[in-house]
Amino acid sequence: MSFWTGRGRCLRRLGPKFGSFPVANREKKRNSPPPSPVRYSPDNPHPLSTLKTELVWEGKYDEYGNRREVDVAGLAMPLQKIETVDEPRSRTEAQGGLFDAQKAHLDDFRNMLIWGDNKLVMASLMKEFKGKIDLIYIDPPFDVGADFSMAVPVGEEKESVFKDQSTLEMVAYRDMWGRGTDSYLYMLYERLVLMKELLSAQGSIYVHVGPNISHYVKNILDEIFGSSNFLNEIVWQRFTFHADAKRYGTVHDILLFYSKSSEYIYEKQYVPLSEAYTKSHFKEDDKGRLYRLSDSTAPGHGKTGKAMKFGDKVLIPPPGTMWRWGNQEVIDKLYAEGTIVLTSTGNPAVKRYHDEIKGNTVHTLWTDINPVNPQAKERCDFQTQKPEAMLERIIKASSLEDALVADFFCGSGTTGVVAERLNRRWILADLGRFAIHTSRKRLIELQRELHREGKPYRAFDVHNLGRYERQWWQRERLKGADEDHRKVVLEFYKAEPIRNSVSPLIHGRKGPVLCHVDGIDRIFTRDEAGAVATAVKEAGAKEVTCLAWEFEMDLRMECNRLEKEHDVKIRLIQIPREIMEKNRKEPPPFLEVATLEAEPVLRGRKGNKTVDIKLTSFIPSLAEVPTKELEVLQERAMKSGFDFIDFWAVDFNFRNGGPFNHHWQDYRTRKDRSLRTVSDQGYAYPKPGRYTACVKVVDIFGCDTSITVEIDYA
DSSP, X not given: OOOOOOSSXXXXXXXXXXXXXXXXXXXHHHTSOOOOOOOOBTTBOOGGGGOEEEEEOTTSBOTTSOBOOOOHHHHOOOOEEXXXXXXXXXXXXXXXXXXXXXXXXXXEEEEEEEESOHHHHHHHHHHHHTTTEEEEEEOOOOOTTOOOOEEEEETTTTEEEEEOOOHHHHHHHHHHHTTTHHHHHHXXXXXXXXXXXXXXXXXXXXXXXXXXXXXXXXXXXXXXXXXXXXXXXXXXXXXSOOOOTTSOOOOEEEEEEEESSTTOOOOOOEEOXXXXXXXXXXXXXXXXXXXXXXXXXXXXXXXXXXXXXETTEEEOXXXXXXXXXOOHHHHHHHHHHTSEEEOTTSOEEEEEEGGGOOOEEOOSEEOSOOOOXXXXXXXXXXXXXXXXXXXXXXXXXHOOTXXXXXXXXXXXXXXXXXXXXXXXXXXXXXXXXXXXHHHHHHHHHHHHHHHHTTOOOEEEEEEEOHHHHHHHHHHHHSTTOHHHHHHHHHHHHTOEEOTTOSSTTOOEEETTEEEEEOOTTOOBOHHHHHHXXXXXXXXXXXXXXXXXXXXXXXXXXXXXXXXXXXXXXXXXXXXXXXXXXXXXXXXXXXXXXXXXXXXXXXXXXXXXXXXEEEEEEEEOOOTTSOHHHHHHHHHHHHHOGGGGEEEEEEETTOOTTSOEEESEEEEOOSSOOOOOSBOOOOBOOSSSEEEEEEEEEEETTSOEEEEEEEEEEO
């Protein structure tokens, strides 16, 4: 007995009597006498007669031949809410907030925009949303040779700079394609298993892939969802022309459409009749309405229907057919109305009016949806942006109003934008920081549009996995050892660990500069910064680098004060998440955090005062700028830091430990590149006192920086 196996992908035929033997058993079999001949029959069929076809890729089975399962429980972790957009409490305060209270939004569900590895995100959603998502659309990267760098606009003029992928995205892309198609299929399989669990019984999924990979992905979907739940392979013609030198030009993508069960939702969709078709097939009646004549027969299923009277004629339908109407009274009524007419050949026909026809039914070849062109209103300069018309068709066809729609490779956020406009709830997730920022900005713009039009909309929250993701990394990769964590960070930072340090706050040295590595589950605070500065001064050093996963807001200004007090230079460098990658060898860039300064602007007199916020300084982090452009941009960043701000927002009543609430925002758009540096909210607090505002700035690369501003409101 044998079956086709080997490294790489293959269609492997497996049967119930096939399996893997332990090494010892295989050795025993090798030294045993040959087995007695087996007689096969209908009652004892040969294993080859019961095999099933299966797609196998490297990594699907472990070294012992056991199937690798997705450990949902081990991956699940709490989501951290870091922002709220149009939080209901902001509308009930004295000032109202981002939108006025007269047009309150729908508060039945808070939509979710989540930054993080979608495998961990989906596992974390499982407890609350298992079996509750009605539609999933995903567009995972499927071009092995793709270049995901992009031009992003800078400043108010028509200038742009190139943005590289973040190191985290590069790592994810390398993991996805590191072993070619095998690693891509392994990545996708794990996530599709989780998606099936999240889908409701009436749910369905659309997987958007390229023709270079669709045949493999269909095999995976057949295995997970069952071939009986395969509904369609949709071909989207995205280009009208594409030249390839030695083969036919590829002008299409593939959408694979599967359901969770036979109870799935599907509403027929239609495309309008073209002008050319209308002109050639329709004519005008005496009232000016366009109509065409349609056949009046229906299939007779091998029999010929009975004769019916049309006016003063009794007509028999053609052999094997029947008249569309089996009731003479209905025929008489329609004939009298002029809906049924006799043609020049004497046969009955039905008038179908143009204004009553929904259009042609949408089939599996989509040639009517164009890609997002450079002048399109919806364009947001995101490289893989998909047209809203495509998502509108999918969402209308496969979900009802108030249904829950998800996209776990959300990119520019098109799925969420269309879902919101069609009154669906939504969950979006992406690993890319720039994708999350682009989606957030588009969704805020849509909220404003719907608000102006008096249409309903829902608030949304921005989440991440934050410190919980790091805890998982520490537990799984470092087995919980904090010292090992510091050792790994210093190794990637290319600093030397210090044994028997004079202070437990000093962990390493890079040349004359001392290094402090904060704990994996901590936020580096002002108190810690003060303690580190004191320890460095006592050690006789003049400079320290503080490496941390997260920094307390407003820390840079506190460090400026500490530098003067202790005569010690303090550098704040964020530990890149990329070091958590299991097989990483090359160090990712360690860059100083951006610096931001702002001040309150108080107007009016006592009892009638309002508050706004003025940005006074911003120096961005240039982590994602290509090396060849870095030097020029560093000089510009120092002189004109505001040019690098794409979006900023203010929470005028920030509560320490709580999420950021968007009370006011301003951002650049493709049409309007200007940006205010002073808010125009005119916020009024309910009573005198000391309040804290939080200012969040997002730069053109999608990196955000926040500080707090203290306000004495008398």
